[in-house]
Amino acid sequence: MKQLFLFLVALLGSTASMAQCAMCKTTIVNNVSNGELALADGLNFGIMYLFVTPYLSIAVIAAIWFYRYKQHGKKKRRPSFA
Template identity: 35%
Template sequence: MKRKISLFLFTVVSFTLSNAQCAMCRAVLESGEDQSAAEGINDGIVFLMAVPYLLVAVIGYVIYRKYNQPDKSE
């Protein structure tokens, strides 16, 4: 259980520190002087990237719980 928690925390921390711009977005945003726009674009890209992974994780967990329930017919 402790290993699962540490793996989860590592994933969350590394996920928040990631830089998720494509090359074109980075080139356009780095040429400007306003770096807060670049940070906003990074946060938006990371958020949009996180939602599908969370949905797959929740669906996988629900399926796992459904198939690993003890039989109540005994």
Template identity: 35%
Template structure:
């Protein structure tokens, strides 16, 4: 099982590096500061949502366990 996970992560890394190169090209240009701020805000929103969902889940589990 671990072997399959390692192979999958190794093969999928090429796709993620391609995405990062495209984002870097947009963010490195000095012309579109609004686009760079939009990409940064999108990253923050995508990062925050899973933490909020897990926090709400743990809250309901804690509430259920204590009552």
């Protein structure tokens, strides 16, 4: 039952997202054909912002984790006596 529910949610969600993309595309095409490029530039910037933000966040978290891990490893080392 749970799998059927998840399948229906995924199916209905994808239909709505495809319709939204078609509306955005139509709006952009109409504005560009009328010589208004500001909306297209803004949409392109928004898409790039949404594309880069998750990767940048993951990179920052990974860098912080890496440097803290290295610092933590240096503090715990004890000199070995042979």
